[in-house]
Amino acid sequence: MIILGIETSCDETAASVVKDGREILSHVVASSAEMHMKSGGVIPEQAAREQIKAIIPVIEEAIKQSLRSTDYGLQQKTKAVDGRPWTVDHINAIAVTVGPGLIGSLLVGVETAKTLAAVWNKPIVPVNHLVAHIYANWLETSTDYGLQTTDNRKGAVVGSRSTVDLPGIALVVSGGHTDLVLMQNHGKLEYLGGTRDDAAGEAFDKTARFLGLPYPGGPAIAKAAIEFKSQNSKVKIKLPRPMIDEDNFDFSFSGLKTAVIRERKENPDTPQEELAYEIQEAITDVLVEKTLRAVKKFNASTLLLAGGVAANSRLREKFEFSIGHLAFSIDFRVPPPYLCTDNASYIAACAKYNYNPIPWQEISANPSLTIKDSAF
Ligand code: KG4
Numbered sequence: 512m513i514i515l516g517i518e519t520s521c522d523e524t525a526a527s528v529v530k531d532g533r534e535i536l537s538h539v540v541a542s543s544a545e546m547h548m549k550s551g552g553v554i555p556e557q558a559a560r561e562q563i564k565a566i567i568p569v570i571e572e573a574i575k576q577s578l579r580s581t582d583y584g585l586q587q588k589t590k591a592v593d594g595r596p597w598t599v600d601h602i603n604a605i606a607v608t609v610g611p612g613l614i615g616s617l618l619v620g621v622e623t624a625k626t627l628a629a630v631w632n633k634p635i636v637p638v639n640h641l642v643a644h645i646y647a648n649w650l651e652t653s654t655d656y657g658l659q660t661t662d663n664r665k666g667a668v669v670g671s672r673s674t675v676d677l678p679g680i681a682l683v684v685s686g687g688h689t690d691l692v693l694m695q696n697h698g699k700l701e702y703l704g705g706t707r708d709d710a711a712g713e714a715f716d717k718t719a720r721f722l723g724l725p726y727p728g729g730p731a732i733a734k735a736a737i738e739f740k741s742q743n744s745k746v747k748i749k750l751p752r753p754m755i756d757e758d759n760f761d762f763s764f765s766g767l768k769t770a771v772i773r774e775r776k777e778n779p780d781t782p783q784e785e786l787a788y789e790i791q792e793a794i795t796d797v798l799v800e801k802t803l804r805a806v807k808k809f810n811a812s813t814l815l816l817a818g819g820v821a822a823n824s825r826l827r828e829k830f831e832f833s834i835g836h837l838a839f840s841i842d843f844r845v846p847p848p849y850l851c852t853d854n855a856s857y858i859a860a861c862a863k864y865n866y867n868p869i870p871w872q873e874i875s876a877n878p879s880l881t882i883k884d885s886a887f
C-alpha cells in the first residue's frame with residue numbers, strides 16, 4: 512500500500528510518499544522555523560500563512576519524487592515527471608495530521624488533503640500527530656535523501672530494517688508534548704503519564720530563549736552543551752530534576768526555567784554554555800529515569816523514542832548507557848534526527864498500521880487532540 516502523508520501541525524509543511532508503512536519513496540519538508548528564529552518562538556498567524564504558500568509545491572514535489580523512485584518499477588514515468596503530466600495512480604490513500612497543533616496550520620493540511628481525496632477519489636485517513644511520531648521507528652532509512660548526514664550517532668538501532676516487536680514503551684518528547692505510553696499493539700495505547708505543565712521541548716525552547724539562544728532551543732542548547740564539554744570545564748551549578756523520585760510517570764518542566772532565571776541572578780558570571788549543559792543534563796536525567804522505570808514495571812522488551820527531543824544525542828547516549836546496565840536486554844529504537852522532528856513520513860507510516868479511512872466530509876482539524884484520543 513502506498514500512502515501520501517501530509518503534515519502541517521506547526522511550522523513545518525511536509526509531504527511524503529511511503530510504501531507499506533516502511534519504505535520512504537519521497538520525503539519533503541519546508542520549514543518556516545528560520546522566520547521564527549528572530550522572534551524566539553512560533554508566531555501562529557505567520558506559521559499558517561507560510562503553510563498556505565508551501566503546501567501545494569511541497570505535495571507536488573513529494574509526488575514527483577515518489578514517481579522518480581526506481582524501487583517499484585515506475586522508472587518509465589521519469590520523463591513525464593520532469594516534464595508534464597505526472598500522475599497519482601500509484602497512491603492508494605492520503606493520510607493527514609488532524610491534531611494536535613496550531614489551528615491555522617492544521618487547517619491548511621486538513622483542507623488540502625480533503626480536497627485532494629475528493630478530487631482524486633482516494634481514501635483518506637485522519638492521523639493523530641503524537642501517535643504518529645512513534646511510527647518514525649518503523650521507517651527504513653536506507654534510501655538516501657541526502658538528509659542522514661546529520662546523524663553520526665552510533666549504538667542503538669537507528670532506522671533499522673528489522674521489524675519492531677510490540678508491546679513496548681514509547682516516550683514521545685516534542686515541542687508541545689511529553690507522553691509516556693505502553694503500546695500494546697497498533698491502535699492500542701495505554702497512557703502511563705505525561706507532563707503536568709511544560710513539555711520537554713518547551714523547556715529547551717524557553718530556557719534557550721532566556722539565555723539568548725535561537726529558536727528552536729533544543730539544538731541550540733545541545734550545541735552550547737557540547738562546547739562546554741569540549742572545554743573540559745567542571746559543572747559548578749546544579750539545577751533541579753523535577754519529579755524524578757516521584758512514584759508516577761508524570762513530568763514537570765516549568766520549574767526549570769524559574770531555576771535557570773534564579774541561577775543567572777545569583778551567579779551572573781556562570782557561562783551560558785555551563786547553564787546550557789546543566790539544562791540538558793536535568794531534562795535528560797528525568798526522561799531517562801522515569802522511562803526506564805516504566806520499562807521495568809511493564810517488563811517491556813522494546814523501547815521507542817520519538818518526537819523532536821529524541822533527536823538529542825545526549826538523551827540517546829544516556830539511554831544507551833543505562834540500558835547497558837539493566838539486568839535484561841531491551842530493543843531500544845530511536846529514529847535518525849530528520850525523522851524525529853516533524854515530517855510526513857511517519858504520518859503515512861502511522862496510517863498504514865492504523866488504516867481507518869473515513870469519508871472526507873467527516874474529517875476536521877482538532878488542535879487539542881491528545882495521545883489518548885483516536886484521530887477523529
Ligand atoms: O516533534 P517536533 O519537531 O515538533 C512538535 O511536534 O512539537 O519537536 C520540536 C521540539 C522543539 O522544542 C525543539 O527544541 C526540540 O524538539 N528539539 C530538540 C532537538 N531537536 C529538536 N531538543 C533537544 N535536542 C535536539 N537536538
Ligand code: ZN
Binds near residue numbers: 852
Ligand atoms: Zn511533532
